[in-house]
Amino acid sequence: MNALIYWLDMAGVIVFALSGVVLACRTRMDPFGMLVLAAVTGIGGGTLRDMVLGVGPVFWVTDPTYLWVILVTVGLAIIGFHYIHRLSRGFLPVADAFGLALFVVIGAHKTLQLQMPGLVAVLMGMMTGVAGGMVRDMLARRVPMVLREEIYATAAIAGGIAYVGLDALGAPGPLAVAVSLATTLGLRLAAIHWHLALPTFAWVVIPSASEAASPADQKVAPPASPHEPPRPKVRVRMIRPEQSRRRKNRP
Amino acid sequence: MNALIYWLDMAGVIVFALSGVVLACRTRMDPFGMLVLAAVTGIGGGTLRDMVLGVGPVFWVTDPTYLWVILVTVGLAIIGFHYIHRLSRGFLPVADAFGLALFVVIGAHKTLQLQMPGLVAVLMGMMTGVAGGMVRDMLARRVPMVLREEIYATAAIAGGIAYVGLDALGAPGPLAVAVSLATTLGLRLAAIHWHLALPTFAWVVIPSASEAASPADQKVAPPASPHEPPRPKVRVRMIRPEQSRRRKNRP
Amino acid sequence: MNALIYWLDMAGVIVFALSGVVLACRTRMDPFGMLVLAAVTGIGGGTLRDMVLGVGPVFWVTDPTYLWVILVTVGLAIIGFHYIHRLSRGFLPVADAFGLALFVVIGAHKTLQLQMPGLVAVLMGMMTGVAGGMVRDMLARRVPMVLREEIYATAAIAGGIAYVGLDALGAPGPLAVAVSLATTLGLRLAAIHWHLALPTFAWVVIPSASEAASPADQKVAPPASPHEPPRPKVRVRMIRPEQSRRRKNRP
Numbered sequence: 173m174n175a176l177i178y179w180l181d182m183a184g185v186i187v188f189a190l191s192g193v194v195l196a197c198r199t200r201m202d203p204f205g206m207l208v209l210a211a212v213t214g215i216g217g218g219t220l221r222d223m224v225l226g227v228g229p230v231f232w233v234t235d236p237t238y239l240w241v242i243l244v245t246v247g248l249a250i251i252g253f254h255y256i257h258r259l260s261r262g263f264l265p266v267a268d269a270f271g272l273a274l275f276v277v278i279g280a281h282k283t284l285q286l287q288m289p290g291l292v293a294v295l296m297g298m299m300t301g302v303a304g305g306m307v308r309d310m311l312a313r314r315v316p317m318v319l320r321e322e323i324y325a326t327a328a329i330a331g332g333i334a335y336v337g338l339d340a341l342g343a344p345g346p347l348a349v350a351v352s353l354a355t356t357l358g359l360r361l362a363a364i365h366w367h368l369a370l371p372t373f374a375w376v377v378i379p380s381a382s383e384a385a386s387p388a389d390q391k392v393a394p395p396a397s398p399h400e401p402p403r404p405k406v407r408v409r410m411i412r413p414e415q416s417r418r419r420k421n422r423p
Numbered sequence: 424m425n426a427l428i429y430w431l432d433m434a435g436v437i438v439f440a441l442s443g444v445v446l447a448c449r450t451r452m453d454p455f456g457m458l459v460l461a462a463v464t465g466i467g468g469g470t471l472r473d474m475v476l477g478v479g480p481v482f483w484v485t486d487p488t489y490l491w492v493i494l495v496t497v498g499l500a501i502i503g504f505h506y507i508h509r510l511s512r513g514f515l516p517v518a519d520a521f522g523l524a525l526f527v528v529i530g531a532h533k534t535l536q537l538q539m540p541g542l543v544a545v546l547m548g549m550m551t552g553v554a555g556g557m558v559r560d561m562l563a564r565r566v567p568m569v570l571r572e573e574i575y576a577t578a579a580i581a582g583g584i585a586y587v588g589l590d591a592l593g594a595p596g597p598l599a600v601a602v603s604l605a606t607t608l609g610l611r612l613a614a615i616h617w618h619l620a621l622p623t624f625a626w627v628v629i630p631s632a633s634e635a636a637s638p639a640d641q642k643v644a645p646p647a648s649p650h651e652p653p654r655p656k657v658r659v660r661m662i663r664p665e666q667s668r669r670r671k672n673r674p
Numbered sequence: 675m676n677a678l679i680y681w682l683d684m685a686g687v688i689v690f691a692l693s694g695v696v697l698a699c700r701t702r703m704d705p706f707g708m709l710v711l712a713a714v715t716g717i718g719g720g721t722l723r724d725m726v727l728g729v730g731p732v733f734w735v736t737d738p739t740y741l742w743v744i745l746v747t748v749g750l751a752i753i754g755f756h757y758i759h760r761l762s763r764g765f766l767p768v769a770d771a772f773g774l775a776l777f778v779v780i781g782a783h784k785t786l787q788l789q790m791p792g793l794v795a796v797l798m799g800m801m802t803g804v805a806g807g808m809v810r811d812m813l814a815r816r817v818p819m820v821l822r823e824e825i826y827a828t829a830a831i832a833g834g835i836a837y838v839g840l841d842a843l844g845a846p847g848p849l850a851v852a853v854s855l856a857t858t859l860g861l862r863l864a865a866i867h868w869h870l871a872l873p874t875f876a877w878v879v880i881p882s883a884s885e886a887a888s889p890a891d892q893k894v895a896p897p898a899s900p901h902e903p904p905r906p907k908v909r910v911r912m913i914r915p916e917q918s919r920r921r922k923n924r925p
Contacts, residue, residue, distance in 0.1 A: 225480055408508050475735065
């Protein structure tokens, strides 16, 4: 059981590292930039988890195999850079969903082993799966996609709740792992396939009555725009995904 | 005394979480984005403090009440999203100043309890109050406002010095807490009311004499502009707040 | 030996802090912004290293001299702000290379003292030297330059390998330190002088055959552009530095 999880963990690191490599190419980085984005995505979430839990040296300091795996992955990606573009359609999103599901289980499992409360375990599972990609996007100066539209973190939270709940009910370990993996994977793959997304909330400026000839003039407010008198009304609107015209394309 | 501080701490977390919710709406995030910005703002500063101090598990791992408070706050904000826009004028800046003052005292207090030097305690108080908002702004891809113009961190530093100084002089705990709260709150509210700001320093390009017909041509240099020969002179100018034409509007 | 390293460490902190001050001026920050950028650059790398290694309180909590050094550096920079622009040519890049070389040795040395594996020591040396500047650039909302074109991290990695390798071979401490310093410094100064850079990898859109009149139409894809049918081909190209027309100017 544990050996299986260990190898699946390595597979998750490889997949997440590849998503870092793809984003590095998209933002035109050099090989070191690739290495940093790959490492941050592959082991960043677990690093933050271990630092927050205060368990002493983080996992890849104790077991540098993770670092070698990332080095070899980036090395192979550089040698075979002609083929990187093939990763970004089809294969990578599905593999990424697989890695997410695994990281959630591993994060929740490690936290429960430290006798932490269930809510903390759910949060740590989510953080292990999601934080690496968030820092990756920040380094490449994008607003982390996970904060905006896709059902990504929601799937991670559901998987974490499934694991922690079954563990609390005394279910055998392999069953809890399997149900949690299936929950995260299922939700995430469904979100990819049907473009599911949660509604977003937006700050909407409504022009004051005198200048508002037609309601079609409503527009989303630029952040921190200087408000000139007469003050336009500002409201928060819920925007359902089907109203959104933006396409979804993640690296 | 301690129970009072605990409840005030929770109030500070709620207020900071709400400022994260408001920024999430302004940058059009989904409910998970709201949750992340709320959590980062509400408990991010204390998390960084505990990780730097190396105290083992951070405070909200030991006491998950903080997490429940943030969950409930965001849940209520989503249910009542029609009313979020009312928060951004008037109420929120004042409540935020209150939260800042509390977080400074709590950060400095915890550090002194660990027998750390006074300078570290002042820094930790400031970090507890300010770091959450900085990471919030970075996640939403803004240059943290606290780095630019407002008397925000300065108020936090003054409050921290007041607390650490009174503690070193042997003042009773409640007095030190009260004076520190009053210092931070007073400075911050004064800064909000009179739009006080520190002078900023800017990189100014002075065209070379041959092309500089009038001194009015001086302009602030775009960062990292390619310098063409003949090289323009570059100087650092101090810009007083009243010269600045930018409006201040924080979420 | 140890006293010499301690003083050189302080010199490295001062130089890195000054690079933070220069960037703060370029992005028009107030004195507190200067202080934050200076502190993040000067002690950020070592802070991350100590948190990852889980050594308890980070180094500047145990020895606040580092904080005083940064405070005095920023104070002097504010008093003498008329002269800051003189730092950005000539002096600062060379001094920065010196600081980088020192931080690499210190990071690798501290890690080996904790009986960590060699690969971790190389990584920690690199992280100590590079991470502060990366967070500095993120706070000022730039894509960290170190991720893009310059031979910066590569020099740090080479210096770390030199130190760890000589240490493993049983070389005396001062020799390992000297060779590592010379390696990092030499590579970095050569990169500055001859504008050496690693090739970058870029995502290139190739228009579909029907609309591609000439191959000169190939252009670098804007990140995450909406792909309209008929789908253009996307390839990853390796771009050698001499093909790049962008100038290099770091703060």
